Amino acid sequence: MLALLVVISLILITASFGGSGGGALHTVQSGFLDVLSPVETVASKILTPVHDLINAVDDVVHASSQRDQLRRELAAANKEIATLQAGKHASADAAKLQRIDSTLQLAPDGPVDATVIAQPAGVWVSNVTINAGSSAGVHTNDPVIDPDGVIGIVATVAVDSSVVTLINDPSAGVTARDSVSREIGVIGPKPGSPGELQMQAVSRPSEVKVGDLIVTAGEQATAGASFFPADVPIGVVKAAATSSSGVITVSPAADLSSLDTVQVLTAVPRP
Amino acid sequence: MSDRKNVALRLGVLAFVSVLVQIAGVAQIHVFGVGFDLAPLVVAAAGFLTGALSGALFGFGVGLFLDLAYVQTLGVFALVFCLVGYTAGRVRELRAPEAPFTPLALGAAATAVASCGYAVLEVILGVTSPVSLQLVRDILVGIALNSLIAVPVYSIVRRWLIPALPEDPRRRRRRAYTTGGLSPLSRP
Numbered sequence: 001m002l003a004l005l006v007v008i009s010l011i012l013i014t015a016s017f018g019g020s021g022g023g024a025l026h027t028v029q030s031g032f033l034d035v036l037s038p039v040e041t042v043a044s045k046i047l048t049p050v051h052d053l054i055n056a057v058d059d060v061v062h063a064s065s066q067r068d069q070l071r072r073e074l075a076a077a078n079k080e081i082a083t084l085q086a087g088k089h090a091s092a093d094a095a096k097l098q099r100i101d102s103t104l105q106l107a108p109d110g111p112v113d114a115t116v117i118a119q120p121a122g123v124w125v126s127n128v129t130i131n132a133g134s135s136a137g138v139h140t141n142d143p144v145i146d147p148d149g150v151i152g153i154v155a156t157v158a159v160d161s162s163v164v165t166l167i168n169d170p171s172a173g174v175t176a177r178d179s180v181s182r183e184i185g186v187i188g189p190k191p192g193s194p195g196e197l198q199m200q201a202v203s204r205p206s207e208v209k210v211g212d213l214i215v216t217a218g219e220q221a222t223a224g225a226s227f228f229p230a231d232v233p234i235g236v237v238k239a240a241a242t243s244s245s246g247v248i249t250v251s252p253a254a255d256l257s258s259l260d261t262v263q264v265l266t267a268v269p270r271p
Numbered sequence: 272m273s274d275r276k277n278v279a280l281r282l283g284v285l286a287f288v289s290v291l292v293q294i295a296g297v298a299q300i301h302v303f304g305v306g307f308d309l310a311p312l313v314v315a316a317a318g319f320l321t322g323a324l325s326g327a328l329f330g331f332g333v334g335l336f337l338d339l340a341y342v343q344t345l346g347v348f349a350l351v352f353c354l355v356g357y358t359a360g361r362v363r364e365l366r367a368p369e370a371p372f373t374p375l376a377l378g379a380a381a382t383a384v385a386s387c388g389y390a391v392l393e394v395i396l397g398v399t400s401p402v403s404l405q406l407v408r409d410i411l412v413g414i415a416l417n418s419l420i421a422v423p424v425y426s427i428v429r430r431w432l433i434p435a436l437p438e439d440p441r442r443r444r445r446r447a448y449t450t451g452g453l454s455p456l457s458r459p
Contacts, residue, residue: 002327006353012345030342054302162355
């Protein structure tokens, strides 16, 4: 009897496996399924609460490990997003720097890309540390720009890092020019307004109007100070000089409180 | 109704109900990503209780039912469960194990034979999925899970079939002791 059942099974397997999808056995199977389906549906509805209950218990048992797994995945995803955003930001900054280099023809000035690695908090802070030093060709008094314009000069150089004094520091002393009236002055911090600059020593301050773009003059302000290439943006005139004070308020082009990718001009011709 | 017809009827009902419960309910319960499989447990229990020939026939019927219900290659489950039912019956006929863990061992062995037999047949029939560590793990977890429900399933099958079966020798022996008539201790 066992042998007969085995032979029948083998015949069924051979016929079913060798036959095409529309064979007689397939028709029998389809017909059987048609008959079974309603019964199966009813049985499934009856048994649904039971297997739902057991599956719920299984879910609860696994909930803790699944939560931990999801937390790990979330942390990894967040890290990846942060990396991608940093990369995107850096590449956007790099592109902007490339554009400014191209526009102002700064290639001969030896631009070296760097990243701000330390920026002390606080409104009165006027220096930052960058990750390029003498090993990258950086010298003291080299001008530093970011994609928006001038940010400062190199004050101290180490092998692999440098400290940059920002243009809102009194010692920076950048000679500037009004791009419209061509009036020349010196940029310095505005007392009492850490987020703003002021343009001083202008021979005809009334010629400088609100909204004028202030750029580097390309001339040395003091003996031994840095020599910025001409026409690099510094900021926009926010308030014109009054007859009493003669102070011109300039809003800096670069956001000095949030610096990231910068460029040190290491080969500016010096007098 | 004769005993044989009664056994056949009960086996038929058992096959229908167990396959239906398997398809509609048990197959959807997953623990550690693996589902329970009622069929090998029921076939092994039925074969163990009714004998090799009945077990083979019952296994063949349950397997064919599953083949039809799952719309897969006909005869695969039929062959596997036919052998499971026959082997369970032969174990009872040759060894007559009476240890308390017999249903558990029977369930685990039946699940292992069914899982491996089905996998071997699928490979022979040309299923291209490679034998992976995941497959081995699933088979082992399946055996462990089925072992957990082997005892209650055996108990239910036994309770269903026992009224139609010839009197169990163990039951007869136990009854003999409790009635006091045949116990050696009660003899004068």
